[in-house]
Amino acid sequence: MITISAAFAEPESIVSERKSAQPLAFRAFRDTLFGPSETETGGKRLAKAAVEARHVTKAFGDGPERVLALDNVSVEIRENEFFTLLGPSGCGKTTLLRLIAGFDHPTNGSILLNGEDISHLPPFKRPVNTVFQSYALFPHMSVADNIGFGLEMQGKPKAEVAKAVDDMLRLVRMEELKNRKTSQISGGQQQRVALARALAPHPKVLLLDEPLSALDLKLRKEMQIELKRLQNETGITFVFVTHDQEEALTMSDRIAVMSAGHILQVGSPREIYDRPSERFVANFIGDTNLMEVEVVSVSNGRARLRFASGAETEADMPEGMSEAKSVTVVVRPEHAQLAGTGDNGVLSGQLENVVYFGTDTHYHVRLDEGVLFTVRAQNVRGGAEERQPGARTDIVFSELAVQVLRD
Amino acid sequence: MAESVQPPGPDKRIRPFSVKRQTGFTTVAIICFVALYAPILTLVVFSFNAGESIANWGGFSWRWYEAAWANEQVKEVSVRSLVIASCASAIATGLATMAALGTTRTRPYRGLTAVFVVINQPLMVPEIVSAVALLIFFAMIKIATGYTGLGYLIAAHTAFCIPFAYLPIRARLESMDLTLETAAADLYATPWKAFRRVTLPLLWPGILAGAMLAFVISLDDVVITEFVKSAGQDTLPTYMLGQLRRNVTPEMNAISTAFLALSIGLVTIFFFLSRRRK
Ligand SMILES: Nc1ncnc2c1ncn2[C@@H]1O[C@H](COP(=O)(O)OP(=O)(O)O)[C@@H](O)[C@H]1O
Numbered sequence: 001m002i003t004i005s006a007a008f009a010e011p012e013s014i015v016s017e018r019k020s021a022q023p024l025a026f027r028a029f030r031d032t033l034f035g036p037s038e039t040e041t042g043g044k045r046l047a048k049a050a051v052e053a054r055h056v057t058k059a060f061g062d063g064p065e066r067v068l069a070l071d072n073v074s075v076e077i078r079e080n081e082f083f084t085l086l087g088p089s090g091c092g093k094t095t096l097l098r099l100i101a102g103f104d105h106p107t108n109g110s111i112l113l114n115g116e117d118i119s120h121l122p123p124f125k126r127p128v129n130t131v132f133q134s135y136a137l138f139p140h141m142s143v144a145d146n147i148g149f150g151l152e153m154q155g156k157p158k159a160e161v162a163k164a165v166d167d168m169l170r171l172v173r174m175e176e177l178k179n180r181k182t183s184q185i186s187g188g189q190q191q192r193v194a195l196a197r198a199l200a201p202h203p204k205v206l207l208l209d210e211p212l213s214a215l216d217l218k219l220r221k222e223m224q225i226e227l228k229r230l231q232n233e234t235g236i237t238f239v240f241v242t243h244d245q246e247e248a249l250t251m252s253d254r255i256a257v258m259s260a261g262h263i264l265q266v267g268s269p270r271e272i273y274d275r276p277s278e279r280f281v282a283n284f285i286g287d288t289n290l291m292e293v294e295v296v297s298v299s300n301g302r303a304r305l306r307f308a309s310g311a312e313t314e315a316d317m318p319e320g321m322s323e324a325k326s327v328t329v330v331v332r333p334e335h336a337q338l339a340g341t342g343d344n345g346v347l348s349g350q351l352e353n354v355v356y357f358g359t360d361t362h363y364h365v366r367l368d369e370g371v372l373f374t375v376r377a378q379n380v381r382g383g384a385e386e387r388q389p390g391a392r393t394d395i396v397f398s399e400l401a402v403q404v405l406r407d
Numbered sequence: 408m409a410e411s412v413q414p415p416g417p418d419k420r421i422r423p424f425s426v427k428r429q430t431g432f433t434t435v436a437i438i439c440f441v442a443l444y445a446p447i448l449t450l451v452v453f454s455f456n457a458g459e460s461i462a463n464w465g466g467f468s469w470r471w472y473e474a475a476w477a478n479e480q481v482k483e484v485s486v487r488s489l490v491i492a493s494c495a496s497a498i499a500t501g502l503a504t505m506a507a508l509g510t511t512r513t514r515p516y517r518g519l520t521a522v523f524v525v526i527n528q529p530l531m532v533p534e535i536v537s538a539v540a541l542l543i544f545f546a547m548i549k550i551a552t553g554y555t556g557l558g559y560l561i562a563a564h565t566a567f568c569i570p571f572a573y574l575p576i577r578a579r580l581e582s583m584d585l586t587l588e589t590a591a592a593d594l595y596a597t598p599w600k601a602f603r604r605v606t607l608p609l610l611w612p613g614i615l616a617g618a619m620l621a622f623v624i625s626l627d628d629v630v631i632t633e634f635v636k637s638a639g640q641d642t643l644p645t646y647m648l649g650q651l652r653r654n655v656t657p658e659m660n661a662i663s664t665a666f667l668a669l670s671i672g673l674v675t676i677f678f679f680l681s682r683r684r685k
Pocket residue numbers: 060061067068069087088089090091092093094095096
């Protein structure tokens with residue numbers, strides 16, 4: 001059971017430390033591009049808010065057709081962070097991004113950039129750039145002119161623009177295509193140009209609206225790595241939108257899970273995965289086993305819970321729920337195991353189905369109380385003997401694997 | 408590869424309806440082409456007639472082109488036509504561009520349809536009605552101001568050219584990706600700069616098409632010009648109409664053929680310009 005606890009929350013500080021541990025070469029390159037970043041001077045990271053949404057509501061239409069795209073959303077995005085907005089289509093991700101960029105204005109609430117209210121500013125006065133889902137490259141300009149457009153509009157001298165364009169082309173590895181028309185380059189290359197164009201004016205914040213969704217799988221994986229590299233090298237705060245949970249988990253420093261105009265939970269990928277606070281988050285990210293359990297007692301935020309099988313365990317109780325008589329808990333399939341001989345099972349039932357996936361095997365167990373429970377086991381050479389469907393089995397997991405949902 | 412293997416025997420696949428396969432299609436098509444082009448071909452051929460007739464062939468010659476070229480009146484009315492067409496199409500295209508921007512770059516509002524109707528009025532009101540209305544209206548202004556110059560003709564031509572310039576510009580605007588303008592704003596372009604650097608260059612083919620169309624429409628207008636013109640303000644079409652009432656010589660054919668060549672030239676230039684832009 002100890003193996004499970006090792007998979008649990010790495011303290012937040014380690015996650016944020018990653019950035020300062022970036023190779024020196026990266027930092028040197030960034031510094032030549034943009035000058036040293038303020039947050040790193042003194043060698044200490046300040047967790048200052050780069051972007052803040054305060055009680056932001058955005059309504060479209062009025063009367064019976066009124067849609068609340070965002071409903072009283074508050075969130076803080078820190079400096080130098082790779083922050084992801086994750087949620088299903090239509091949950092308001094694009095709307096939030098458009099409010100930060102200034103393409104739309106909040107119905108209520110305010111948007112702050114470095115602590116300053118920018119709600120009233122038009123997009124061309126905000127030091128924020130966007131990578132559009134459709135790239136939106138200017139078709140009548142060359143690759144170089146596209147990249148230089150922002151700096152040129154800022155009134156930078158020609159020589160400076162030309163130098164920045166060359167630096168950007170080098171950064172996204174597109175030097176040879178400098179003078180091509182944007183219609184004469186591939187989708188992946190257009191993506192890089194769109195990135196370079198948005199990064200060239202060195203914005204305080206870069207907004208990316210599902211930038212990878214138009215790419216095929218292989219290119220997508222490449223661009224994921226590329227994006228992380230760019231964020232490291234430029235030190236710019238990235239706000240990334242996706243509906244792909246795997247993409248969010250692998251790329252982000254922190255994730256905000258959204259649903260129907262609300263932000264449900266904000267945290268590191270690990271927190272979001274291991275400590276989902278709500279049913280929606282648990283279901284949306286990864287596979288889950290959900291169970292109703294009885295609350296025996298609560299003290300100091302710790303609850304004693306009793307499963308239908310009679311087994312008891314302890315878990316942290318979410319705030320404001322100490323009165324609940326029963327709660328829903330989550331156990332991830334890979335945090336549970338089929339009991340070997342001699343283990344005291346937490347749950348027991350009948351093995352219904354065994355699905356072999358190569359790297360791991362899924363066991364679907366019908367618990368005695370009727371619920372289906374999935375256990376995922378890594379396949380190892382010379383591991384335990386194969387189980388046959390129909391056999392009775394016990395399931396074990398550590399207390400650490402149990403997460404109580406706020407309902 | 409499997410799809411390319413055809414079963415032997417006749418092709419039994421059901422074909423979609425095709426007008427090309429109906430009996431008599433070829434005959435009808437040929438009749439249409441003849442009806443469209445035979446008169447024009449005849450006109451062009453007889454412009455090279457050495458004789459005086461527009462019906463009996465008397466051998467090849469350039470004499471009617473020389474006659475037309477030497478004809479001071481023809482020169483005068485041609486220049487007048489070109490001046491009016493240039494001014495009217497330029498003004499109409501400018502106004503049409505603004506109208507197109509005003510009607511597409513906006514949220515739909517009550518009365519937008521009414522705006523379309525107003526802009527496209529010349530397409531809906533019979534030309535003769537406009538002509539009479541303009542005649543009366545301009546007559547009043549003439550009396551009031553004493554001005555009798557080309558301004559009236561230019562104003563009238565501008566008015567009926569607007570919808571012809573407006574329609575291609577609006578079509579182009581509607582097919583344009585609005586995200587491009589958003590992207591320009593995102594990259595620090597003020598609305599005016601975004602328009603200058605992004606919208607206008609992309610709109611250019613539409614503007615060019617509108618201007619060409621307006622130019623050609625103005626160039627061959629008869630009805631409104633006939634009503635609005637003051638004494639000695641004949642344009643090429645009204646001059647030709649006047650000549651045809653008296654005696655018909657192949658000189659008219661020669662002028663018409665030159666006119667035709669100018670139109671084809673314009674369309675060709677436009678075709679190549681718009682292709683290069685893509
Ligand atoms: N311009 C608009 N007019 C009306 N409704 C809109 C508009 N933009 C977005 N919405 C609505 O707001 C909700 C959130 O949209 P969006 O932010 O685009 O979602 P996401 O990007 O997460 O898929 C949706 O229900 C959508 O229909």
